[in-house]
Amino acid sequence: MPQIFTTSFRRYRPEMGTAVVTSLGLPKWLPEAQSWPRCWVITPTPTLFHLADDDEFARLYVERLDRFGAQKISRALQRIAVEHQAGKLVLLCHESDWDSCHRKLFAAWLMEATGELCREM
Numbered sequence: 001m002p003q004i005f006t007t008s009f010r011r012y013r014p015e016m017g018t019a020v021v022t023s024l025g026l027p028k029w030l031p032e033a034q035s036w037p038r039c040w041v042i043t044p045t046p047t048l049f050h051l052a053d054d055d056e057f058a059r060l061y062v063e064r065l066d067r068f069g070a071q072k073i074s075r076a077l078q079r080i081a082v083e084h085q086a087g088k089l090v091l092l093c094h095e096s097d098w099d100s101c102h103r104k105l106f107a108a109w110l111m112e113a114t115g116e117l118c119r120e121m
């Protein structure tokens with residue numbers, strides 16, 4: 001399994017590792033994002049993004065991760081790492097505040113499900 005990190009599109013720099021999109025939309029100011037790999041099993045659905053209740057979002061997002069399971073998600077990340085010859089993957093989205101983002105929820109879920117550490121850069 002490659003090392004997994006997270007950050008926002010605005011903070012990302014190529015030297016951090018291979019970019020992996022985990023958002024529905026791409027940043028308009030980063031045309032190169034069109035060619036970055038996407039990991040849909042980590043990306044919240046449009047329905048989740050439209051929830052007003054943060055606790056409900058968190059509960060349903062973690063349920064979604066549980067349904068896919070650690071093996072499937074790990075395989076998806078490993079496949080991206082192999083295809084891009086990457087030792088480090090950086091999961092990206094638009095949210096600048098990690099504390100209110102699905103990236104933090106994913107990091108906690110990954111640690112609990114696999115023991116793998118996923119840190120914010």
